[in-house]
Amino acid sequence: MKVGLLTREFPPDVYGGAGVHVEFLARELRALADVSVHCWASQKATEPQPGVQRHAAAEALAGANEALRSLSVDLAMAAAVADRDLVHSHTWYANMAGHIAKLLYGIPHVMTAHSLEPLRPWKAEQLGGGYTLSSWAERTAIEAADAVIAVSNGMRADILSCYPGLEPQRVHVVHNGIDTALYRPDPDKAALAKHGVNPERPYVLFVGRITRQKGVPHLLRAARALDPATQLVLCAGAPDTPAIDQEFRELVEELRQSRDAVLWIPEMLPRPEVIQLLSHAAVFACPSVYEPLGIVNLEAMACGAPVVASAVGGIPEVVQDWVTGLLVPYDEKDPAAFEAALAEALNGVIADRNAATRMGEAGRERAVREFGWDAIARRTVAVYEEILGK
Structure with missing residues (x-):
């Protein structure tokens, strides 16, 4: 079986959960199929990678709208997969490449929905x-795809709600995964010292992009009510727009006026440093307002961190309330209530270290038991085989 994986992100250019998903899925799929990866061009990738082909936007579109540039990359990807038996696209940045390949070569198109544009209206701002x-x-790609993979049951419900013309039998659930040999508790604290985190004080950790989706402004407002002894560590970068970047900076500065130890790390850290920060966090915070699954919660759990997260999308399928962490209901009509409840949950976990330890251990056990990438790859191949067998 010859499979073409189509994606915007691929190492070394991984900035979100979709990129993490494709990185590890590709690794595991190669033991089960002939896999070629087609991704965006990269200034960081200076050496060729076997089985990976990078595609640049058309030079004539330099300075054009990002969506137009994305479609030009899709055309290049589609031109390169004529030898594949099946194509599998990830995110709207690559979906049209899969759709065009289906039309051009008559091969099946499978797409994984990591998020849905109708549920991210703030993207118009970007x-x-x-x-x-x-x-x-x-919409064009998803309604014509031979199979759509949802990364959670909550995501499957969202897909069928947003695209009612899509037959339910075409939508399959295959959760995101986690490499629990890579993401595991690390006793080393060198990353804490490097980034100014006091190992003697508990800290709340956030890891994610500065986007409306990730809800980090809610966390910054909730942090006003955190126990004064608690540090707040924000591994937050890649702002979607100058406006949300400015809002984030202003909230950070405002918070620093009322409390110490508000640490902002704006760059994308090497994975080993992120693992160390996760391993020693008193609690990991995920205040997302929309999250199909949330790989970052799996990463935290695999490193033994208890998680406090908003109860949206597929998060409740990962974080078990009062078992691996705490879930906080989110109501977009009452953000103040959400922020107050978020602060209460974070303070509660920090105050009860025995419960936090139990949650962290349960989270690690759950990540190992239910979310290994080898199992995710096998479930994905089962979808391929079902489509090819029709």
Whole structure:
């Protein structure tokens, strides 16, 4: 079976959960199929990678809207997969490549929905008119795909709600995974010292992009009510827009006026450093307002950190309330209530170290037992085989 994986992100350019998903899925799939990866061009990838082909946006579109540039990459990807038996696309940035390949070569198109454009209206702030184009690309591809993989049951429900013309039998659930040999508790604290984190004081850790989706402004407002002894560590970068970047900076500065130990790490850290920060966090915070699954919660759990997360999307399928962490209901109509409840949950976990330890251990056990990438790859191949066998 010859499979073409189509994606924007691939190492060394991974900035979100979709990129993590493709990185590890590709690794495991190679033991089960002939896999070629087609991704965006990279300035960081200076050496060729076997089985990986990078595609650049058309030079004539330099300076054009990002959505137009994305579609030009899709054309290049589609041109490169004529020898594949099946293509599997990830995110709207690559969905049209899969759709065009299906039309051009008559091969099946499988797409994994990591998020849905209709549920991310704030993207219009980032993409302008390109959001209308990205929404069209997603709708066109998803409604014609031979199979759609949802990363959670909650995501499957969202897909069928947003795209009612899609037959339910075409939508399969295959959860995101985690490499629990890579993500595991690390006793080393060198990363804490490097980034100014006091190992003698508990800290709340956030890891994620500065986007509306990740809800980090809610966390910054909730942090006003954190126990004064608690540090707040924000591994937060890649802001979607200048406006949300400015909002984030202002909230950080405002918080620093009322409490110490508000640490912002704006760059994307090497994975070993992130693992160390996760391993020693008193609690990991995930205040997302929309999250199909949330790989970052799995990463925290695999490193033994208790998780306090918003009860949205697929998060409750990963974080078990009062077992591996605490879930906080989110109501977009009452953000103040959410922020107050978030602060209460974070303070509660920090105050009860025995419960926090039990949650961290249970989270690690759950990640190992239910979310290994080898099992995720086998479930994905089962979808391929079902489609190819029709």
